[in-house]
Amino acid sequence: MTYFLTGDSITLTLLVLLILIFAYYTYNLRTNNIFRRLGMPGPAPIPFLGEAYNIIRKGLIKNDIDLVHKYGKIIGIVGGKAPNILLSDPDLLRNVLIKDSNVFINRRVFEGISGPLEHGLLALKDEQWKNARSIISPTFSTAKLKAMYGLMNEISDMYYKRLLEYADKQEIFDIKALNGQYTLDNIASCLFGIETNSLQNENVTLINHLKKFFNRGFSNIFLFIFFISPRLASYLGKKGYSMFPKDAIDYTTNLVNQILARRRQRLERRNDFIQMMIDHEEDETNQQTDKKEQQPQQQWGTLKKTLNDKEIFSQAVIFLVAGYETTSILMSCFFYVMATEPVIQEKVYEEICQELGDDEVTHEKLNQLPYLDMVISETLRMYPPGIRFDRVASCDYQLGNYHIPKGSIINVSVYPIHHDPNVWPDPEKFIPERFLPAEKAKRHPMTYLPFGDGPRNCIGMRFALLEAKLGIAKALRVVEFQKCEKTQVPLQLGKLEIVNSKNGIWVRVVRRSQ
Numbered sequence: 001m002t003y004f005l006t007g008d009s010i011t012l013t014l015l016v017l018l019i020l021i022f023a024y025y026t027y028n029l030r031t032n033n034i035f036r037r038l039g040m041p042g043p044a045p046i047p048f049l050g051e052a053y054n055i056i057r058k059g060l061i062k063n064d065i066d067l068v069h070k071y072g073k074i075i076g077i078v079g080g081k082a083p084n085i086l087l088s089d090p091d092l093l094r095n096v097l098i099k100d101s102n103v104f105i106n107r108r109v110f111e112g113i114s115g116p117l118e119h120g121l122l123a124l125k126d127e128q129w130k131n132a133r134s135i136i137s138p139t140f141s142t143a144k145l146k147a148m149y150g151l152m153n154e155i156s157d158m159y160y161k162r163l164l165e166y167a168d169k170q171e172i173f174d175i176k177a178l179n180g181q182y183t184l185d186n187i188a189s190c191l192f193g194i195e196t197n198s199l200q201n202e203n204v205t206l207i208n209h210l211k212k213f214f215n216r217g218f219s220n221i222f223l224f225i226f227f228i229s230p231r232l233a234s235y236l237g238k239k240g241y242s243m244f245p246k247d248a249i250d251y252t253t254n255l256v257n258q259i260l261a262r263r264r265q266r267l268e269r270r271n272d273f274i275q276m277m278i279d280h281e282e283d284e285t286n287q288q289t290d291k292k293e294q295q296p297q298q299q300w301g302t303l304k305k306t307l308n309d310k311e312i313f314s315q316a317v318i319f320l321v322a323g324y325e326t327t328s329i330l331m332s333c334f335f336y337v338m339a340t341e342p343v344i345q346e347k348v349y350e351e352i353c354q355e356l357g358d359d360e361v362t363h364e365k366l367n368q369l370p371y372l373d374m375v376i377s378e379t380l381r382m383y384p385p386g387i388r389f390d391r392v393a394s395c396d397y398q399l400g401n402y403h404i405p406k407g408s409i410i411n412v413s414v415y416p417i418h419h420d421p422n423v424w425p426d427p428e429k430f431i432p433e434r435f436l437p438a439e440k441a442k443r444h445p446m447t448y449l450p451f452g453d454g455p456r457n458c459i460g461m462r463f464a465l466l467e468a469k470l471g472i473a474k475a476l477r478v479v480e481f482q483k484c485e486k487t488q489v490p491l492q493l494g495k496l497e498i499v500n501s502k503n504g505i506w507v508r509v510v511r512r513s514q
């Protein structure tokens with residue numbers, strides 16, 4: 001503590017701050033000139049702080065809505081080194097995300113990134129990303145998800161039993177906290193290969209370490225440095241500083257290494273991501289041996305066919321970072337809708353009773369709930385958990401009327417797209433019938449992007465939907481959701497996320513009569 005109070009450290013901190021502000025200001029001047037030359041509409045830059053000032057003041061979602069209202073569907077935003085474009089024009093989005101996805105293959109990441117993020121899908125670039133994605137994608141195929149279903153099923157049983165406990169105790173509670181435990185257990189079990197049992201508070205040390213991977217306080221400091229100065233972030237990354245605490249990385253790395261070793265020695269087997277990577281490794285080794293024996297002269301391509309241990313660990317951490325809170329938000333907003341829209345809740349309940357009765361909830365049966373699907377889709381429209389995603393132009397590019405330079409960042413702000421009254425009449429109203437097949441067919445596909453789109457879309461989409469549907473179906477069979485004195489209506493949006501994390505989503509549950 002005393003260290004931070006010495007005169008030397010204060011001078012040093014002030015100096016670093018001044019350098020950061022000056023660097024940011026210089027970048028802002030440069031990007032402002034680029035936008036002026038292009039003639040792209042957008043807000044006048046605020047001296048020194050760029051758009052960061054408005055985002056801090058209003059929050060990202062509210063700020064994006066205001067920008068789109070004022071400047072339209074293609075907006076130049078000054079803030080940082082590269083030109084930042086907020087895009088919501090559906091035709092141009094289709095070009096960026098699908099037609100010219102080879103130009104926009106990468107996301108915005110800092111160079112020299114280290115730690116578990118280094119080899120994770122979110123941050124990988126170009127050929128390395130293509131390679132990893134092609135190895136990992138089969139994990140999320142229907143057949144593999146069916147294989148994981150047994151693991152998910154066990155967790156969903158614990159989940160509905162916890163809901164019954166709340167019902168019996170007549171206790172109001174924050175459903176987001178419970179859903180966090182549900183999604184953590186699912187990802188840990190199906191993708192990390194370990195059982196956290198956080199729904200039963202069992203593996204507390206492990207749970208605490210895993211939680212550090214999505215502790216916003218710590219990672220936000222790093223992200224802030226990245227937005228202000230990507231170079232400083234890269235430098236810190238190269239020096240071994242990571243977005244995640246070292247004790248959490250060491251603990252989980254050791255654990256996953258032990259699991260990998262046990263699986264390779266065939267001491268245990270589970271239908272999870274780790275196992276799929278090991279099986280794939282063994283298949284590849286066998287195939288290569290066979291082929292080499294047949295054609296000893298053949299040269300093998302440079303493309304990797306398997307992931308090494310570090311890469312497997314990185315993917316597991318990324319699944320945790322990308323899949324824990326997003327799915328928990330989806331489920332929490334869904335139950336918020338159930339509590340505040342009783343007519344819709346009854347319709348979902350009736351469909352579940354009719355299709356599932358008291359039978360075992362199988363993978364196949366979950367696919368026979370069209371009304372539930374529509375309610376989930378409308379929940380994702382109203383409350384998209386992934387509020388923004390981006391792509392970086394790998395070369396100069398003609399974006400509609402504008403010739404944008406290489407390195408430009410295309411930001412896709414999902415909330416204003418999902419609340420555009422020209423596409424979604426009465427956008428603040430919850431209307432599941434918007435997702436009837438005939439209604440869907442009338443809309444441009446780029447007006448609904450909860451999981452992004454194109455080759456770099458969310459790889460965990462089907463996993464998330466399966467996990468959410470299973471938890472929801474089992475929950476609604478046994479309890480009814482109701483508003484309580486702490487339920488905020490309408491839902492208050494957070495500054496950097498859909499659900500205000502401080503407030504949570506409070507509800508009451510009541511046992512359904514048998």
Ligand code: HEM
Binds near residue numbers: 385451464
């Ligand atoms: C409701 C739940 C979820 C939502 C709304 C969501 C949303 C998103 C969005 C918007 C993106 C960016 C897509 C793009 O750039 O086009 C993304 C990427 C990604 N998501 Fe999800 N996600 C969810 C659940 C999950 C889960 C459960 C996992 C893990 C199993 C996961 C893993 C990933 C990964 C690895 C990427 C990066 C893919 C790549 O770069 O190749 N997500 N997600």
